[in-house]
Amino acid sequence: MAADPLAGLREAAPQLALLTDPAECCAYGFDNSRRARQPLAVALAENATQVQAVVRWCAAQGRPLTVRGRGTNTVGATVPLEGGVVLSLERMQRVLEYRPADRYIRVEAGALNAQVQEVAAEDGLFWPPDPTSAAYSSIGGNLGCNAGGPRAVRYGTCRDNILGLSAVLGDGSLIRVGSRTTKGVVGLDLTRLLVGSEGTLGIITEATLLLRPLPPARTAVRAQFDSVASAAQAVSALLAGAEGPAVCEFLDNRAVGLIREDVALAPDCQAILLLECHAPASLSDEILEGWRGACGPGLRGWDSGRGEEAAAVWAARKALSPRLRSLAPDKTNEDVVVPVSRIPELVAGVAALSERHGIPIVCFGHAGNGNLHVNLMHDRANPAQAAEHDACLEGVFALTLELGGSLSGEHGVGLAKRDHVGLELDAATLAAMHAVKRALDPAGILNPDKGLPPPD
Numbered sequence: 385m386a387a388d389p390l391a392g393l394r395e396a397a398p399q400l401a402l403l404t405d406p407a408e409c410c411a412y413g414f415d416n417s418r419r420a421r422q423p424l425a426v427a428l429a430e431n432a433t434q435v436q437a438v439v440r441w442c443a444a445q446g447r448p449l450t451v452r453g454r455g456t457n458t459v460g461a462t463v464p465l466e467g468g469v470v471l472s473l474e475r476m477q478r479v480l481e482y483r484p485a486d487r488y489i490r491v492e493a494g495a496l497n498a499q500v501q502e503v504a505a506e507d508g509l510f511w512p513p514d515p516t517s518a519a520y521s522s523i524g525g526n527l528g529c530n531a532g533g534p535r536a537v538r539y540g541t542c543r544d545n546i547l548g549l550s551a552v553l554g555d556g557s558l559i560r561v562g563s564r565t566t567k568g569v570v571g572l573d574l575t576r577l578l579v580g581s582e583g584t585l586g587i588i589t590e591a592t593l594l595l596r597p598l599p600p601a602r603t604a605v606r607a608q609f610d611s612v613a614s615a616a617q618a619v620s621a622l623l624a625g626a627e628g629p630a631v632c633e634f635l636d637n638r639a640v641g642l643i644r645e646d647v648a649l650a651p652d653c654q655a656i657l658l659l660e661c662h663a664p665a666s667l668s669d670e671i672l673e674g675w676r677g678a679c680g681p682g683l684r685g686w687d688s689g690r691g692e693e694a695a696a697v698w699a700a701r702k703a704l705s706p707r708l709r710s711l712a713p714d715k716t717n718e719d720v721v722v723p724v725s726r727i728p729e730l731v732a733g734v735a736a737l738s739e740r741h742g743i744p745i746v747c748f749g750h751a752g753n754g755n756l757h758v759n760l761m762h763d764r765a766n767p768a769q770a771a772e773h774d775a776c777l778e779g780v781f782a783l784t785l786e787l788g789g790s791l792s793g794e795h796g797v798g799l800a801k802r803d804h805v806g807l808e809l810d811a812a813t814l815a816a817m818h819a820v821k822r823a824l825d826p827a828g829i830l831n832p833d834k835g836l837p838p839p840d
């Protein structure tokens with residue numbers, strides 16, 4: 385009988401649940417990027433000690449280790465490219481400490497975003513990061529990608545809403561960084577270094593999250609514009625005001641075309657902004673009047689409401705995703721980000737690239753942060769179209785960087801964008817990042833091949 389390759393791990397952590405049946409492991413080998421690889425085994429850790437045991441064993445054996453939350457990332461960040469062990473934290477979901485008066489909650493990394501929101505809401509609090517996947521994505525995964533969502537305009541992303549964390553580094557040591565306070569400057573800020581590192585520097589086992597009071601009211605607005613340029617210009621004007629929107633989402637003309645059948649819109653509507661005002665109801669009318677003025681002469685429709693009416697306003701955004709697939713079988717969803725004032729140039733440049741390459745592109749997303757989802761619709765099975773798609777994508781990246789932007793605002797790099805990172809970061813910067821990686825993960829086992837191009 386063949387020797388059990390995991391014998392040493394079983395001995396080091398006898399209580400650790402391990403999956404080795406290829407059929408069971410298969411479900412942990414893919415993510416929302418639609419890429420997949422088969423891992424050797426899946427470890428379902430229940431505590432930090434078990435996480436340490438897995439890391440130490442992988443380091444000693446030189447086995448790659450891919451930590452996974454719920455696999456909802458879109459960039460292949462949890463695909464075990466070289467096999468090895470997938471470490472799932474789905475069994476680490478406990479709330480460890482909750483102090484509403486101090487506005488923090490400490491949870492295990494496998495807790496779901498929605499679970500945190502549910503606990504905090506009982507005391508009128510919330511954790512600001514709100515990826516659309518919040519109902520089924522984990523805190524560890526949110527932190528791993530530095531996730532954000534529509535509310536990031538007002539409250540920032542994960543990095544802006546974390547106080548501290550515990551993590552297991554590549555040599556198996558457990559570190560505790562940050563604090564339970566909103567101020568604290570002791571030591572290096574490894575908390576924010578680990579956030580956004582896609583499981584390549586350490587495995588976060590628990591996190592202390594900063595909670596904020598729920599807004600006293602939420603008024604949603606759907607502003608319709610006669611052109612993409614008018615809407616894009618309105619974004620800058622709206623955000624320049626002292627009482628800017630807490631949410632500012634954008635839909636371009638193609639997106640508007642897709643949802644016309646589902647939502648009643650002005651005949652000459654070519655672009656939409658979805659806004660949210662979080663001021664008390666007594667103040668919001670005056671604020672909304674100011675926004676309406678800031679939208680400029682291209683404004684063609686203005687609907688606003690609270691409660692159920694707000695849900696109707698958001699129907700425009702919800703109708704979009706299912707409609708997208710009607711354009712082409714394949715979709716490349718990039719999430720480039722530019723300074724807000726450059727959005728008009730980004731949208732115009734993307735439209736020109738779409739025309740030049742014959743690739744339909746639908747743009748929508750978090751315009752308040754300059755972060756647009758640029759969806760290149762194509763048919764990968766058609767070689768000529770696949771080639772035009774690739775050239776068009778290169779064009780989108782070049783344009784983004786020319787405008788002073790960055791290749792990813794929230795989805796991360798993973799495998800999907802790893803080979804493009806060198807377009808944005810120079811050799812000296814990349815060398816410094818590789819040095820950090822070597823220091824925290826000397827055996828190079830933690831999520832190898834992700835986030836950074838290989839060192840020269």
Ligand SMILES: Cc1cc2nc3c(=O)[nH]c(=O)nc-3n(C[C@H](O)[C@H](O)[C@H](O)COP(=O)(O)OP(=O)(O)OC[C@H]3O[C@@H](n4cnc5c(N)ncnc54)[C@H](O)[C@@H]3O)c2cc1C
Pocket residue numbers: 415416450451452453454455456457458461462473493494514515516517520521522523524525526527528529530531532533534581582583584586587588589794795831
């Ligand atoms: C429908 C849909 C909507 C989405 N909307 C948004 C959005 O609005 N905003 C947004 O930012 N993203 C969005 N996403 C992308 C994705 O949901 C987020 O990136 C989310 O944070 C991933 O969480 P997860 O638990 O699925 O993590 P996974 O996909 O499992 O992992 C993500 C990354 O984090 C690492 N990781 C996981 N756990 C840990 C840990 N404990 N310690 C260290 N690293 C870890 C992984 O190795 C990987 O690199 C969306 C995805 C879907 C499917």
